Amino acid sequence: MSTELAALLAAKIRDVPDYPKPGVVFKDITPLLDDAESFAALVRHIGERARALGATKVVGLEARGFILAAPGAYAAGAGFVPVRKEGKLPGACLSQSYDLEYGSAVIEVQVDAFSPGDRVLVVDDVLATGGTAEAALELIARAGAEVAGVVMLMELGFLGGRERLLPKLGDVPLEAVIQI
Numbered sequence: 001m002s003t004e005l006a007a008l009l010a011a012k013i014r015d016v017p018d019y020p021k022p023g024v025v026f027k028d029i030t031p032l033l034d035d036a037e038s039f040a041a042l043v044r045h046i047g048e049r050a051r052a053l054g055a056t057k058v059v060g061l062e063a064r065g066f067i068l069a070a071p072g073a074y075a076a077g078a079g080f081v082p083v084r085k086e087g088k089l090p091g092a093c094l095s096q097s098y099d100l101e102y103g104s105a106v107i108e109v110q111v112d113a114f115s116p117g118d119r120v121l122v123v124d125d126v127l128a129t130g131g132t133a134e135a136a137l138e139l140i141a142r143a144g145a146e147v148a149g150v151v152m153l154m155e156l157g158f159l160g161g162r163e164r165l166l167p168k169l170g171d172v173p174l175e176a177v178i179q180i
């Protein structure tokens with residue numbers, strides 16, 4: 001991973017103590033998003049990784065994952081698939097419940113989101129406990145698609161998300177631009 005890109009982007013992430021709950025240090029990416037150079041560099045990176053991994057679809061995890069995955073898919077010439085919080089997608093969906101650093105939720109994907117032969121890149125802003133990403137991997141497997149890789153903007157290593165995901169990923173790469 002490029003240390004220059006990591007340094008550029010890390011400088012634009014703001015720590016917000018005790019949000020959304022006491023004891024959580026929230027990683028606010030809005031200063032990165034509203035900086036044209038940083039946002040473009042991150043989108044280019046996601047597009048490059050999607051192409052290099054042969055992804056035909058880029059999955060974004062609601063909501064912050066959408067902001068990164070959709071332009072990344074466009075940059076790669078791939079399709080975009082939203083994994084959404086419960087009740088937001090129309091039609092037949094697969095559902096998965098999970099716990100994350102500061103709560104619990106249910107995410108869903110449409111049953112027909114993927115076509116045979118699709119290779120999927122999963123994109124999100126933060127890997128914390130890994131609960132969200134693990135649930136997304138489960139959904140993608142249940143929907144019959146192959147995961148080509150997982151790309152996160154940042155990984156909060158002390159929360160153990162990587163260790164949680166590795167058994168599910170095998171040889172599939174899990175990449176984070178910034179390691180914390």
Ligand SMILES: O=P(O)(O)OC[C@H]1O[C@H](OP(=O)(O)OP(=O)(O)O)[C@H](O)[C@@H]1O
Binds near residue numbers: 101124
């Ligand atoms: O590794 P975990 O412990 O599961 O945490 C990571 C998830 O938490 C945040 O999403 P959140 O559910 O807060 O949704 P948002 O993007 O809608 O704010 C973040 O965007 C990741 O999706």
Ligand SMILES: Nc1ncnc2[nH]cnc12
Binds near residue numbers: 027028100101126
């Ligand atoms: N500390 C954190 N900051 C931002 N998003 C998160 N998702 C889970 N933990 C988070």
